[in-house]
Amino acid sequence: MTVRIRELDDASAGAWDSFVRATPAATFFHLSAWARVIRGAFNHPTHYVFAEQDGAVVGVLPLARMRTRLFGDSLSSTPFCVYGGPVAASPDAAAALEAHAVGLRRRLGAPVLEFRRRAAPDPGWEERPPLYVTFRKPFRITGDDGKDQAANIPRKQRAEVRKAIRLGLASVSDSDTDRLHRIYAESVRNLGSPVFPRRYFRLLAEAFPGEHDVTTVLHDGRPVAAVLNFHFRDEVLPYYGGGTRGARAVSANDFLYWEVMRRAGAERGATLFDFGRSKIDTGAFSFKKNWGFEPERLHYCYRLAPGARIPDNNPNNPKYRLMIAVWKRLPLPVAGLVGPALVRGLG
Structure with a gap:
């Protein structure tokens, strides 16, 4: 049967989440409710789609577009989440979801398409140099x-x-x-x-x-x-x-x-503790290692428009050092007032 790509709506949310919960490669961050959270909290447009075959959900792809003047423009799976990218029950469904994402980036005019992968990088995609790791351990x-x-x-x-x-x-x-x-x-x-x-x-x-x-x-x-x-x-x-x-x-x-x-x-x-994402060689990274967790590299992969670069919106970027130093000195009420307008571009 032909794989069809459909947009998530209220009627399909239950089937979407049932697929996520039943698919080992899917994560908490693939659940459909993230779409309304991202829209409601940050006013970013979401483009959640799923692959359907013979009336059944056979793959999901959460996507949201972050576009701000200060931090640029990207179509990501998924901002404000640690893991993302398409999850599919078959190679055909995975290919259809990836092709949809690549085409959507072109149609929207976004310079960057990002998949946040945990297990492995996407073949043929440009991968970010090592920056983020996650920490997971049974208990x-x-x-x-x-x-x-x-x-x-x-x-x-x-x-x-x-x-x-x-x-x-x-x-x-x-x-x-x-x-x-x-x-x-x-x-x-x-x-x-x-x-x-x-x-x-x-x-x-x-x-x-x-x-x-x-x-x-x-x-x-x-x-x-x-x-x-x-x-x-x-x-x-x-x-x-x-x-x-x-x-x-x-x-x-x-x-x-x-x-x-x-x-x-x-x-x-x-029975499994997911300590979440940290940047390599930061205080949070050391804290989690000291707790007996081993870092696992996260593979953030990109398709870029001609001339575009992988975003580097992180505190390790030297151009943000002055901003960070100033921010630490702000009175808490001022930081609380200004911060939400900035952080919407740092997903």
Whole structure:
């Protein structure tokens, strides 16, 4: 039967997501709800399409176009997500989705088409020089905290977790994205990065009602660290997190991620921890390696219009050093006001 390419709509969202959940190569970031989140939070047009054969979904391709004056113009699978690109049940479906994406880039006039691949680069595509890695590791929670810690995290991190417990830190799990956002905004400002709008976190919670939670660490009743987690199949994915300036002194960050792991295993039966994307040789990269995770290179692949270049919108780019230095000094209310307008081009 002929493979047809169709646009995602409300009527096809259920079949799309059923295909994603049943296909091992698909990821949480291939779920259809990301389309309305990206549109609603950032006002970027989305072009989600699926391959259909004999009335069944046989492939999906999430795409969104980011076009801003400061950070350029690209058609990506998928901005604000770690993984992307087409996922298909057959070579014919994969080829049809790729051909659609290449043609769509030309029709839209976007200079860059990007696929964010985890497992392998796309043959014939230009690949970004090594920049991003992801960290994934199996784990197992059996109910005995001491033995579970020894089995799942290195000795130094176990010591940090025990220190946090002695200091009286505790965790709560809920859906309070506003509390998370306050902590996250302070954390990314201190790193020199623009903050996402509060609305983005709220939309994520609404889009994935049974597949997210927020873990918050409290010290003397005050929130000092928090992270938004996604849950997909047997995986837990801590995604947007941060801590206050005082978090490190009380080992709140190590305690936070141990609590995410512990709760996901004990309460949801999760067995794989996806620590997410980091840039090579950054503080986040080192933190995750110290937790016993091995980096896996991410393969971000490109089709470019004549004369176009692979985007380099990342803090390692020397042209952004002054901007980062200035941003770290901004009062938090100012950073919170200006940041969302900038970050929409940094997906």
